[in-house]
């Protein structure tokens with residue numbers, strides 16, 4: 001049994017190991033296998049994001065996190081920083097459930113959009129988000145904030161031509 005709940009402060013210590021395990025999925029892609037060796041978000045940063053109130057975990061029957069989505073509110077937008085599901089739990093609907101919880105929360109808060117950056121061609125990245133209505137923002141549709149995030153990623157070794165920014169526009173949804 002998996003429950004999606006708001007992350008608690010004491011969940012933070014479990015999250016880097018989940019990110020590490022989730023990243024193992026990239027070993028299946030020769031060009032991107034190095035991502036499985038990359039640094040994870042620190043416990044301290046997770047605590048900070050949890051305190052901001054836009055982080056959720058997928059918890060198992062013992063209330064142990066097996067996946068998480070961490071996000072933050074940037075103006076009128078919910079920006080997703082990380083979405084990770086432990087490798088042995090992938091492919092069973094947990095990622096979808098976390099994303100639905102986060103987008104539902106953004107709607108309840110009356111936010112205009114949900115954004116993120118991801119890989120264009122990795123099956124569980126842009127194509128996954130597209131199924132939820134996210135669309136890739138191409139230049140000049142990318143605002144300064146997202147352009148700067150893509151720039152930072154490139155500085156940290158990410159192949160810029162394979163990355164993209166995506167947005168789910170909530171402002172045009174029918175709320176009747």
Ligand SMILES: CC(C)(COP(=O)(O)OP(=O)(O)OC[C@H]1O[C@@H](n2cnc3c(N)ncnc32)[C@H](O)[C@@H]1OP(=O)(O)O)[C@@H](O)C(=O)NCCC(=O)NCCS
Nearest residue numbers: 022025083084085090091092093094095096118123124128
């Ligand atoms: C992305 C991620 C969180 C998805 O979580 P998940 O629990 O495995 O996803 P779900 O079981 O809810 O699957 C939802 C959709 O994701 C896609 N998907 C997930 N894993 C996939 C895989 N290995 N290959 C192809 N598509 C995949 C499918 O489109 C699936 O939709 P479908 O069920 O209609 O076919 C998970 O794969 C993960 O942690 N990946 C590594 C880290 C990562 O890339 N995070 C996203 C960074 S932007």
